[in-house]
Amino acid sequence: MNATSTPKKITVRFEPIGAEIRVDSPISVMLAAAEAGIALEHPCGGLGVCGKCIVRVRGNHVEHSQADQHLLSPEELEQNCFLSCQTVLTGDTVIECQAGRETESGLVVIHGVNAPIELKPRVRRVRLEIPPPSLSDQRSDATRLLYAVKQAGILADRVHLSCLQTLPQILRDNQWRVSVICREGEIISVDPVGDDRRILGVAVDVGTTTVVTSLNDLETGEELSVRGAANEQLVYGQDVISRVNITLDQKSGIHQLQEKIIQTVDRMIESMLEETGYPSDSIYLVQAVGNSIMQQLFMAIDPAPIAITPFVTAVSGLLQFPAHTIGLESARHSQISVSPVIAGYVGGDIVADILATGIHQARHPSLLVDIGTNAEIVLGNKDRLMACSSPAGPxxxxxxxxxxxxxxxxxxxxxxxxxxxxxxxxxxxxxxxxxxxxxxxxxxxxxxxxxxxxxxxxxxxxxxxxxxxxxxxxxxxxxxxxxxxxxxxxxxxxxxxxxxxxxLQLAKGAVQAGIRILLDQWGISLEELDSIFICGAFGSKINPVTAQQIGLIPPIVLEKVRFLGNTAHIGAKRMLLSDKELNMGVFISEKVCYFEVSGHPSFQDLFGLSLGFGRKWDLL
Amino acid sequence: MNATSTPKKITVRFEPIGAEIRVDSPISVMLAAAEAGIALEHPCGGLGVCGKCIVRVRGNHVEHSQADQHLLSPEELEQNCFLSCQTVLTGDTVIECQAGRETESGLVVIHGVNAPIELKPRVRRVRLEIPPPSLSDQRSDATRLLYAVKQAGILADRVHLSCLQTLPQILRDNQWRVSVICREGEIISVDPVGDDRRILGVAVDVGTTTVVTSLNDLETGEELSVRGAANEQLVYGQDVISRVNITLDQKSGIHQLQEKIIQTVDRMIESMLEETGYPSDSIYLVQAVGNSIMQQLFMAIDPAPIAITPFVTAVSGLLQFPAHTIGLESARHSQISVSPVIAGYVGGDIVADILATGIHQARHPSLLVDIGTNAEIVLGNKDRLMACSSPAGPxxxxxxxxxxxxxxxxxxxxxxxxxxxxxxxxxxxxxxxxxxxxxxxxxxxxxxxxxxxxxxxxxxxxxxxxxxxxxxxxxxxxxxxxxxxxxxxxxxxxxxxxxxxxxLQLAKGAVQAGIRILLDQWGISLEELDSIFICGAFGSKINPVTAQQIGLIPPIVLEKVRFLGNTAHIGAKRMLLSDKELNMGVFISEKVCYFEVSGHPSFQDLFGLSLGFGRKWDLL
Ligand code: FES
Ligand code: FES
Structure with a gap:
């Protein structure tokens, strides 16, 4: 009798939507909903801390979790309310969605290094008083506007057509005193002074499993709201490879996957706007990061070649385009910026990790490890950056x-x-x-x-x-x-x-070999490392002591090992808030020397040497 | 009894559309249709030479014109067919549209100076064979594509998202041999080699009365088709000022006027595409020119301040934007480029005139005169350019x-x-x-x-x-x-x-004074002029001898006077076909020294001196 080896199929039905699926038991309500294509709100990303993901469960005997006891009221407990992310189903069940309370502000615990940031957003507002024209100064409205903006210290060389259309009237109705918003050298909005609309931006970390978004004030850097939710692409498979397979099996696969992730992000942004009360058109920028496959699916770019040798992305540079081109309705007036990537298996999320940890600015080399199906490993300091992706497996x-x-x-x-x-x-x-x-x-x-x-x-x-x-x-x-x-x-x-x-031995061997090959290429010993940063959701849950005992983490003093959680989102926020950080991201993506381990003989050798559980690493 | 002073109102009904209007008699069918908002096709712009604008006329006794006799068959003449542009209505009439023959290729006689042009379009195609990636060369598809394009001598630094989406598959399905189209530093299309789609561009001269368009092959410079038609804005008034008044009277006025001109251009482009058999998406560029008010209405930019002192445009620089932003459906994948202007009353059409006449490249100064309600006057050579607009009146x-x-x-x-x-x-x-x-x-x-x-x-x-x-x-x-x-x-x-x-005396005095003030500012005598170019539709119809006798044209040897017809369209075509010419247009618009005559005392003096009909001009 073994529920995991030959999983029992159970039927889960979602009311009032009426969706019904058959899934492997045991499964959490959160994941079952994702697989049914139903977006339940999980503000804290399923950490069981926000108490927002309330559903009512009928038909199957389920125990209340500790989090339920903690976060739900006695009435709710009595009415069979459960936290979706904490509730595991083992038999046929009916789930009543939207049975809970009104949701308030989300609460996500995001840890990270996140050095102080110099606010230098791509979108800036400036208030101007422009000298009116005369017969002896007949420069066009746009020319005098651009001149005034330049004098205020902002570089702009053009005015968007939508602004030009009403520019003459707005200037004259307001006695040539206006509030101007510029984005990347272009004036995109001219309003009467006193219009105090906030200039907002969204940072998005598109994870394979979990998506994290935040709504930020670009002028103050304040984080106004944050959300975590399951990537609705989970319907199509748990890992990136099964999603790529969808694109190979079905002609419309790419678009189905894009639709799911856009839907996910749209819902999260809408929820943040609803919470904070700002309109969609106050969002001027969206900065997205993710692994290379997730980023390409976000933009409906065919990801198939990333999955097979020689693992090549369609694009590696920074991409910027208006939101309507990918149909992101919740921020339809914004410009979307998608992070550059380093390689097929070292994506924009790792660029963001590097920005968040700051290893690219440190004097002494540090190691950054992000463990998933692939372990992305970066070794570097301000002078040099190297990366590889090691096939740790699932x-x-x-x-x-x-x-x-x-x-x-x-x-x-x-x-x-x-x-x-x-x-x-x-x-x-x-x-x-x-x-x-x-x-x-x-x-x-x-x-x-x-x-x-x-x-x-x-x-x-x-x-x-x-x-x-x-x-x-x-x-x-x-x-x-x-x-x-x-x-x-x-x-x-x-x-x-x-x-x-x-x-497990093969997995830790792969990680170890990846770390060792970078140390080897660099010519540095473990002792010389300044820090080891363990990034990503998985990393934040492991016990560093046992991880070191099995050889997953190199044998150095534990004070040097830092577990950072979702650094990818933090890095995305940095790129959002500062043009300098975005440029740094581009610079990093080009500077990192990527080491392809697949089929590489010296990696194979090191891999063999890394399989044992001895604690000696320095046999290079 | 005087039909013009107190024009008789007549009723004109258009079948099968059912539109009915009351208009002043006499009126040509062409203009009556324009005023009814009906776009009859006038391929030659109403010159009476193409024989395409056939309608059937009922109910009112109308004489056949000479053009009718010449261009219509005996059967057509018997069946009451008439050429719309040549037929003047004097009583109530029913017009049957689309009663004529199938239309063939249009025929417009366009004269002009039009020096040989170095083809250097903003859109270029290049066929590439790209080295495929390997484990030792994992650059992204976009990177290697951009590199190959650069090696082929084309500057491009980005790939449009719509291309990226299918790029991986197209490259691999075609063994890395592709045909690439670049526009302004961006790769906008990647197709299998052998896809011989033509790269087309449209030049548009948006006249207050008449619009001229041409469809051109950007790779060969060949003009494939050309059209002339009434500006459907005529419904809202004959001259620019009455159109501006519409925008002041009605809140939606600007958009109504924009809709009319976009409709006009859409119909003309569709007709050219139908004639030549090319699809809409082979149009990659549209280059528009017009006077400042027409250009702004084309883009729905509030034109009101141009009409009142100090006569300021909303924008003077070159504008480029995707066609969908102004709803030009007939060329929906194209980029639209709208000419820079010199001043409120010296617009992009005059920039185009200068390009077409080439006075900006000549050693000796020449004069360019475009006579309408305002007479735009340019004096210049390769070293210096001056312009003014003189209020000739109607x-x-x-x-x-x-x-x-x-x-x-x-x-x-x-x-x-x-x-x-x-x-x-x-x-x-x-x-x-x-x-x-x-x-x-x-x-x-x-x-x-x-x-x-x-x-x-x-x-x-x-x-x-x-x-x-x-x-x-x-x-x-x-x-x-x-x-x-x-x-x-x-x-x-x-x-x-x-x-x-x-x-007439005031009108010719205004033109003369405008010419004289520029000569005066320059410090040059009439004899030193190399040529006088008379541009525009009006200019091509006047008799140079009598024009000189009344003092409208300066008294210089007539060999130096050249009547050029629609140079604005020719200049637009030059900007379309050559990036160099477009840049030259921008350069010209900035270089021209504009002289504002309104309220200027020395212009008033010269105006007084220019009213007489003596032939002596050089009293400066
Ligand atoms: S408790 Fe926060 S998502 Fe479930
Ligand atoms: S004959 Fe050509 S438009 Fe009438």
């Missing part, structure tokens, strides 16, 4: 692991030994139904510590193990190999198999 | 003249003395119903020659005239003054009154 996300699952309620997220027994921490505090990435790293560290797994990665047979009985009794043959059971008698058995250990 | 267009009318059928277009009698030439060869500009100039010259008008401009009373009886009998008191009758007994009397003479 093991750290629970993929191809016997009891693996993503980090949703029911997943074992931490494992440790105390008092001669195995302790588990389960997301949502219910019974364990599987194990996610951070749990797997802990588990592997425990098995290494207990010498159940040896330095070569072999999970010993019970007969081959001479240790204490409380360990031995968890060991045993499984399928054609061996396994170790994490759970105790009365729980559903969650096992780590020798195949799982092998998968 | 007299030369037949406005404010007792029997005045525009140059349409029924108008006296030439007057001369032979064998002691007055000879008249009437447009359309029917009975005279009025007199147009060229006829007025001739008539005034005749009156000066016969000494009926003296050098001060006084039309003598009959008693005050001692000349032969055949002259005296045409003279006589009229209203509170005197008049001279041009027609003979059996014809409707067409008189020149002393007030008419005064109006």
């Amino acid at each position: 093991a750290f996300e629970g993929g191809h692991i016997f009891h693996g699952m993503r980090g949703i309620p029911g997943a074992i997220e931490a494992v440790w030994v105390e008092d001669d027994t195995i302790h588990l921490k389960v997301i949502g505090d219910g019974d364990p139904v599987g194990i996610c990435g951070s749990g797997l790293i802990d588990a592997l560290a425990v098995l290494l510590h207990l010498e159940v797994v040896d330095e070569t990665g072999r999970l010993r047979a019970r007969d081959d193990f001479a240790g204490p009985e409380w360990i031995r009794e968890r060991m045993g043959p499984f399928k054609k190999g061996h396994s170790f059971c994490l759970t105790c008698e009365e729980q559903k058995p969650i096992r780590i198999t020798d195949k799982d250990v092998r998968a | 007299a030369f267009e037949g406005g404010h003249i007792f029997h005045g009318m525009r140059g349409i059928p029924g108008a006296i277009e030439a007057v001369w003395v032979e064998d002691d009698t007055i000879h008249l030439k009437v447009i359309g060869d029917g009975d005279p119903v009025g007199i147009c500009g060229s006829g007025l100039i001739d008539a005034l010259a005749v009156l000066l020659h016969l000494e009926v008008v003296d050098e001060t401009g006084r039309l003598r009373a009959r008693d005050d005239f001692a000349g032969p009886e055949w002259i005296r009998e045409r003279m006589g008191p009229f209203k509170k003054g005197h008049s001279f009758c041009l027609t003979c007994e059996e014809q409707k009397p067409i008189r020149i009154t002393d007030k008419d003479v005064r109006a």
Whole structure:
């Protein structure tokens, strides 16, 4: 009896929409909704902290999570209200959407380095008093306007046609005193002085799983609102490769995927505007970042060649275009800017990571690691930047692991030994139904510590193990190999198999080899590193100690290791708020020396050397 | 009984459209249609040479014109077919449109100087073979495309998003051999080699009365088709000032006027595309020129301040924008370029005139005169350019003249003395119903020659005239003054009154004063002029000898006077076909030193001195 290996299909029905899908059990309501193509609001990105993603659940016995207890009122609890992101479904269910309270301001905890930023947005407002024309000064309205703007210290050399159309009247009706908004050398709006409309911009991090947006005041840098939500493309598959496959299978695939992500972002922006009360046309800029495939899908650019050798993007430079060209209705008057990328598997999100961590300005080299299906690794300082992408595979996300699952309620997220027994921490505090990435790293560290797994990665047979009985009794043959059971008698058995250990070993080997090849290319030892930045959602959940024990993080003093969370969004915001940062992003994308590891012999060698679990790295 | 002074109203009904209007009689079908907002096709611009503007006329006795006899078949003549541009209505009529033959290629006689042009269009095609990517060369598709374009000698630094979307597939499906189209530094289309779509551009001269368009091959410079048609804005008034008044009277006036001109141009472009069989998306560029008010109305830019002191345009520089921003559906994928202007009353059409005549490249100074309600005058050579606009008033267009009318059928277009009698030439060869500009100039010259008008401009009373009886009998008191009758007994009397003479005197005085003030500012005598170019439709119809006799054209050897017709369209074509010419247009617009005559004392002095009919100009 094993719910993960041969997942039971359950039927989930969403009311009042009437959508019904059959999904693998267990699944959170949040993901089930995404797969049904229904955008539930998840302001905090499913972290279980905002208490906004309220649904009512009928028909299936579900336990309230700790977050439910914490964030919902007694009435709500009694009325079968649940937090969508914290609620795992195990049987047929009817979900009533919009059953909750009115939502207030979202709350997303975003950590990051984020050095102070010099506000220098591409959109600027200036108030002008322009000398009126006369028979001896017949320069055109546009000429005198541009001259006045220039005198105010703003570079602009043209006026948008939509402004010109009403320019003569606005100037004369307001005695030549106007408030002017310029964007990238172009005057895009001329209004009476006293019109105090705010100049807003949106930063978007288009993640494969989660999208984060923020609404920002471009004149003050203030973040007015922020949202996190599931990428509605999840309907079409969990990882980038399955999305690319959609584009290959169906002629309209690219457009379907674009529609989903535009829809996601549109809903998030609309929600932020609704919360803050600003109109759509106060958004002048949108800065988007994402991995190369996500960025291309955002713009409906065929992503297929990124997925196959030689892994080439359609475009690597900065792109800027009016919002209507991609149909982003929520910010229809804005200009969209999409980050440059470094390579097919080192995208605009990594450019943003670099900007957020500031490693490109540091004197001493630091390492930046963003672990997902691919681990993007950057090594650099102000003089030099190198990057590679190492094929870690899905093991750290629970993929191809016997009891693996993503980090949703029911997943074992931490494992440790105390008092001669195995302790588990389960997301949502219910019974364990599987194990996610951070749990797997802990588990592997425990098995290494207990010498159940040896330095070569072999999970010993019970007969081959001479240790204490409380360990031995968890060991045993499984399928054609061996396994170790994490759970105790009365729980559903969650096992780590020798195949799982092998998968994790390959994954950490890939990351390690990627790090080592950059250190090797640079000619630097671990000790010389100033910091190691672990970026991305996954990184913020792992235990640095166990990650170091299994060799995923290099063996340096832990003070040097910094876990930063969603740095991609922070970097996007920097590009949004400062022209200098955007230019720096372009500079970085061109400056980074990309090292392609695929098929490279020295990477293969290092990969072989990186498979073991010894803590010695410096054999270069 | 006088049809012109108190014009009879007649009803004209257009079938099968069902539109009905009441208009002043006499009126040509062409203008009646324009006033009814119906776009009849007039491929040759109403010159009566193409034979395409066939309509059937019912209910009102109309004579066939000479052009009808010449261009229509006997069957058509019998079936009451008429050429719309040559047919003058004098009573209630029903017009059947689309009663004629299938139209073939249009025929417009366009004269002009038009020096050989170096083809250097803003849109270029290049065929490329691009090295495919590999693991050791992972540059993005866009990067390698831009690099190949650069190697082919074309400057381009970006790829339009619509191209990027399909770029990966097109490159790979065609083994990296593609045909690329670039516009102004941007790659706008990537197609398989062998796709031989032509790269076309449209030149548009937006005249107040007539619009001329041509369809041109940007790679060969070949003119594929040309059209002339009435500006549908005529519905809202004959001259620019009455159109500006519409924008002041009605809030939506600007947009109504824009709609009319866009409709006019749309129909003309569609007709050219239909004739040549090319699709709309082969039009990549549209180059428009016109006077400042027409240009602003074309773009829906408020033109009101141009019409009142200090006569300021909203914009003077070159404007470029995508066609969809002004709704030009017939060329919806094109980029529109609107000429820079020199001043409120020296517009993009004069910039085009200068380009077409080439005075800006000549060693010796020449004079350029474009006569309409305002006379635009340019004096210049390669080193220096000066311009002014002199308020000639509508007299030369037949406005404010007792029997005045525009140059349409029924108008006296030439007057001369032979064998002691007055000879008249009437447009359309029917009975005279009025007199147009060229006829007025001739008539005034005749009156000066016969000494009926003296050098001060006084039309003598009959008693005050001692000349032969055949002259005296045409003279006589009229209203509170005197008049001279041009027609003979059996014809409707067409008189020149002393007030008419005064109006013409003021008009020619204004032109003369404008010319003289520029010569004065420059410090040059008439004899030193290399040429005098008379531009525009009006200029191509006047008799240079009589124009010189009344002092409208300076007294220099007639070989130096050149009548060029529609140079504005020719100049627009030059800007369309060559980037160099467009840049030259921008340069000219900035270089021309504009002299504002309004309220200028030295212009007033010269104006006074220019009223007489003596032939001495050089009293400077
Ligand atoms: S609690 Fe915030 S999304 Fe669920
Ligand atoms: S004959 Fe050509 S327009 Fe009438």
